[in-house]
Amino acid sequence: QVQLAESGGGLVQAGGSLRLSCAASARTFSTLTMGWFREAPGKERELVAALSWHFGNAYYTNSVKGRFTISRDNAENTVFLQMNSLRPEDTAVYYCVGRNGGITKTSHEYDYWGQGTQVTVSS
16 A cells, blocks of 8 residues: 655745645655645545656646646655745645556545645735
8 A cells, every 4th residue: 555645735925836745655656647736625536646657758738737746766765746936826735646557637546645735825
């Protein structure tokens, strides 16, 4: 069983930056597709960004393109989400996810989930 632990959420003003981290307890981390979902009140859960174990294959939802960057350190079993130019509409609980297989936007196809970290962007 893979355990994921997020950190780095918090309160930031619009235009600011945050960096989320997710530490994974998996020997096979380098072969997992990793990503970040977010869920805001009254909105559907959405895949924000994902990075396949092929490295070159990345996904970003349109609203974060050019502002967010997903990366991973396989030596440290950690995935990051650098979030710049944050907007109030980015406010949500962010979940680190992982799966065996390629990138998919369907949440139930991810095998592993962290507990979530709150990101709040004030206007």
